[in-house]
Amino acid sequence: VVSVLDELVVPVVAAPMAGGISTPELVAAVSEAGGLGFLAAGYLTPDAVRDQLHATRALTGKPFGVNIFVPGDTAVDESAVDRYAARLTAEAHRYGVYLGDAIADDDGWAAKLDLVLAERVPVVSFTFGCPDADVLARLRENGSTVVVTVTSAAEARLAAAAGADVLCAQGQEAGGHRGTFDNPPAESSVAAELDPDADSAPRNDMGVLPLLREVTSAVSLPVVAAGGLGSGADVAAVLVAGAAAAQLGTLFLGCPEAGTKPAHRAALTEAAGTAVTRAFTGRPARGLVNRFLRQHSAVAPAAYPHVHHLTKSIRAAGDPEAMSLWAGQGHHFVRELPAADLVRQLAADARSALAAATRRML
Amino acid sequence: VVSVLDELVVPVVAAPMAGGISTPELVAAVSEAGGLGFLAAGYLTPDAVRDQLHATRALTGKPFGVNIFVPGDTAVDESAVDRYAARLTAEAHRYGVYLGDAIADDDGWAAKLDLVLAERVPVVSFTFGCPDADVLARLRENGSTVVVTVTSAAEARLAAAAGADVLCAQGQEAGGHRGTFDNPPAESSVAAELDPDADSAPRNDMGVLPLLREVTSAVSLPVVAAGGLGSGADVAAVLVAGAAAAQLGTLFLGCPEAGTKPAHRAALTEAAGTAVTRAFTGRPARGLVNRFLRQHSAVAPAAYPHVHHLTKSIRAAGDPEAMSLWAGQGHHFVRELPAADLVRQLAADARSALAAATRRML
Numbered sequence: 238v239v240s241v242l243d244e245l246v247v248p249v250v251a252a253p254m255a256g257g258i259s260t261p262e263l264v265a266a267v268s269e270a271g272g273l274g275f276l277a278a279g280y281l282t283p284d285a286v287r288d289q290l291h292a293t294r295a296l297t298g299k300p301f302g303v304n305i306f307v308p309g310d311t312a313v314d315e316s317a318v319d320r321y322a323a324r325l326t327a328e329a330h331r332y333g334v335y336l337g338d339a340i341a342d343d344d345g346w347a348a349k350l351d352l353v354l355a356e357r358v359p360v361v362s363f364t365f366g367c368p369d370a371d372v373l374a375r376l377r378e379n380g381s382t383v384v385v386t387v388t389s390a391a392e393a394r395l396a397a398a399a400g401a402d403v404l405c406a407q408g409q410e411a412g413g414h415r416g417t418f419d420n421p422p423a424e425s426s427v428a429a430e431l432d433p434d435a436d437s438a439p440r441n442d443m444g445v446l447p448l449l450r451e452v453t454s455a456v457s458l459p460v461v462a463a464g465g466l467g468s469g470a471d472v473a474a475v476l477v478a479g480a481a482a483a484q485l486g487t488l489f490l491g492c493p494e495a496g497t498k499p500a501h502r503a504a505l506t507e508a509a510g511t512a513v514t515r516a517f518t519g520r521p522a523r524g525l526v527n528r529f530l531r532q533h534s535a536v537a538p539a540a541y542p543h544v545h546h547l548t549k550s551i552r553a554a555g556d557p558e559a560m561s562l563w564a565g566q567g568h569h570f571v572r573e574l575p576a577a578d579l580v581r582q583l584a585a586d587a588r589s590a591l592a593a594a595t596r597r598m599l
Numbered sequence: 600v601v602s603v604l605d606e607l608v609v610p611v612v613a614a615p616m617a618g619g620i621s622t623p624e625l626v627a628a629v630s631e632a633g634g635l636g637f638l639a640a641g642y643l644t645p646d647a648v649r650d651q652l653h654a655t656r657a658l659t660g661k662p663f664g665v666n667i668f669v670p671g672d673t674a675v676d677e678s679a680v681d682r683y684a685a686r687l688t689a690e691a692h693r694y695g696v697y698l699g700d701a702i703a704d705d706d707g708w709a710a711k712l713d714l715v716l717a718e719r720v721p722v723v724s725f726t727f728g729c730p731d732a733d734v735l736a737r738l739r740e741n742g743s744t745v746v747v748t749v750t751s752a753a754e755a756r757l758a759a760a761a762g763a764d765v766l767c768a769q770g771q772e773a774g775g776h777r778g779t780f781d782n783p784p785a786e787s788s789v790a791a792e793l794d795p796d797a798d799s800a801p802r803n804d805m806g807v808l809p810l811l812r813e814v815t816s817a818v819s820l821p822v823v824a825a826g827g828l829g830s831g832a833d834v835a836a837v838l839v840a841g842a843a844a845a846q847l848g849t850l851f852l853g854c855p856e857a858g859t860k861p862a863h864r865a866a867l868t869e870a871a872g873t874a875v876t877r878a879f880t881g882r883p884a885r886g887l888v889n890r891f892l893r894q895h896s897a898v899a900p901a902a903y904p905h906v907h908h909l910t911k912s913i914r915a916a917g918d919p920e921a922m923s924l925w926a927g928q929g930h931h932f933v934r935e936l937p938a939a940d941l942v943r944q945l946a947a948d949a950r951s952a953l954a955a956a957t958r959r960m961l
Contacts, residue, residue, distance in 0.1 A: 248959065324795055389872075409771075410806040429897035433686055436893045439874030444772040444806040446836060447827035447928035454931075465809035470840050474808060476956040478836040510751075512801030531798045535791035566809035569816075584960070591957045594838040597610065598950050 410465025467567025469586020772827025829929025831948020
């Protein structure tokens with residue numbers, strides 16, 4: 238476990254980015270450059286994951302990882318989903334598409350687990366929850382290092398108790414889906430108006446530095462820090478704050494090896510900022526602020542993956558104002574740079590930043 | 600300017616904490632230990648600020664700062680304030696108090712400005728906006744270093760253009776009020792239900808690391824980083840990320856010199872977490888999650904300082920479940936420690952953390 242992270246020449250992990258972004262070429266380039274690349278099994282068929290695994294292995298002999306979505310509670314407020322679908326009818330008309338079926342699948346959980354076991358993938362990471370202890374034990378006995386994504390000290394304790402080798406502490410700055418284990422309904426002013434005594438739980442919005450402190454204090458596992466890291470100086474900052482490695486997703490969106498759509502790529506530096514929204518998938522995720530996000534975030538229900546399927550055709554219609562342009566808070570610093578060069582640059586800049594701060598403190 | 604920060608023996612700033620927390624004793628102890636202490640002029644009468652200034656000067660000859668709230672646009676949705684007041688009637692009954700008058704004062708702006716000019720305060724910082732360029736010029740010509748609190752690159756550019764010497768970049772992790780220049784209405788699901796085409800602007804939720812990167816890229820001023828810093832390692836982390844100094848508030852709440860109420864002190868380590876809310880003052884502020892915050896956050900209007908005055912008697916009633924327990928995301932790491940010891944500990948831990956990360960990166 239610790240050895241996989243300790244053996245990295247550069248303590249930089251390229252985040253798994255589902256939806257076609259984390260290609261075998263990107264993953265292999267990162268691992269070849271001394272970091273750790275991650276394939277994203279999410280939304281792919283198990284066969285497609287197998288193909289990507291083999292393609293990656295053909296490109297590198299270095300360790301890499303595969304990330305799998307953990308299926309959660311799919312009991313949702315069906316009437317809220319119906320109301321949201323009715324609202325989105327106008328969007329579907331606008332783009333000349335049909336809304337998808339708001340179904341609850343498990344993203345091929347069992348088959349993907351069988352696959353990473355059969356393929357003895359070096360590092361297997363999980364998002365949206367922590368598998369049962371026996372699942373983690375099978376992976377570890379099989380030689381895989383197991384990483385569980387957490388967003389709070391409570392989740393960190395659960396993952397450590399289940400036998401995780403490494404935790405990925407994901408701050409609220411991170412792009413794409415929040416890795417929270419559960420998906421509680423958002424604070425609703427409608428509900429609050431109806432019942433002045435109603436408790437509405439505020440969402441977990443821990444930033445990467447305080448989260449890292451909470452997690453490293455709660456458990457004694459190595460922790461990879463993720464969320465809004467936009468430079469080698471930021472990589473060094475989280476190492477100084479106690480991380481075993483830094484995970485970056487957004488900066489890798491600019492690499493030619495990434496499968497980032499051109500409209501997404503262009504928007505990264507142009508967009509004013511990002512926000513966390515359930516509008517696209519029914520689970521909180523951070524993306525560049527566009528029209529769809531602004532108009533639907535306040536009412537989108539907590540219903541995943543129902544809403545993901547519902548909005549698929551709208552997102553695929555090609556209008557950047559209605560696409561899920563996932564990005565973290567460091568998105569303005571994306572540049573077009575081959576992944577190996579980016580990894581080397583992050584390492585060099587991290588060293589410079591450490592040296593400068595050390596001079597200041599002496 | 601730069602000299603005040605550069606001359607600090609320890610690049611640690613104790614955040615101004617209004618409401619009686621930042622006492623002359625706390626400010627003097629921090630500055631005497633080599634950091635920079637800050638008096639909080641907010642909510643005090645100008646006479647009380649003068650008394651605190653003199654008391655601080657009697658305790659230390661070292662530089663210290665005074666923070667002043669910048670009055671903002673007080674044109675609010677009066678009907679929303681009335682509805683909120685009606686809702687809070689039950690709270691007032693519960694505690695046997697009368698609601699305050701929802702008035703819009705300017706917190707003694709002109710008199711406090713005259714005071715810091717007359718007293719030639721070494722460092723003057725501003726929150727909730729940036730004063731006009733002529734105000735900053737008068738302070739600078741008078742020998743004061745001027746600090747403006749910002750939460751975005753856009754605010755940083757405005758403050759730099761107005762002539763600020765230093766910026767304080769406040770991440771969303773920070774306790775107490777967000778220093779945003781404006782106070783836009785929250786995303787409202789009520790409004791969104793009524794008008795499906797309505798844009799609802801997502802709130803600015805930049806974490807301290809990406810904010811620091813944005814601000815240092817946007818302007819060439821020295822930047823103090825604030826938000827959720829819970830240890831010397833976190834101080835070192837923001838220095839590595841490019842800050843000229845680290846500002847901490849929450850950790851100083853545990854110092855015996857601080858005027859932290861006993862109930863607030865006890866809740867810091869016991870509370871599960873924090874959330875940003877307008878429930879107490881009508882402006883977004885981060886506090887420990889308690890009953891009042893859970894029950895009113897979703898509907899509290901953007902009306903500052905109207906709501907601050909409205910809720911004053913409820914907050915003063917002494918129930919920790921209805922007090923504004925301001926705290927940042929590092930609140931679990933508060934300990935009872937004299938301020939000078941805390942400053943020295945932060946410096947020592949920052950050096951250790953830098954050394955450990957440097958060994959890892961070589």
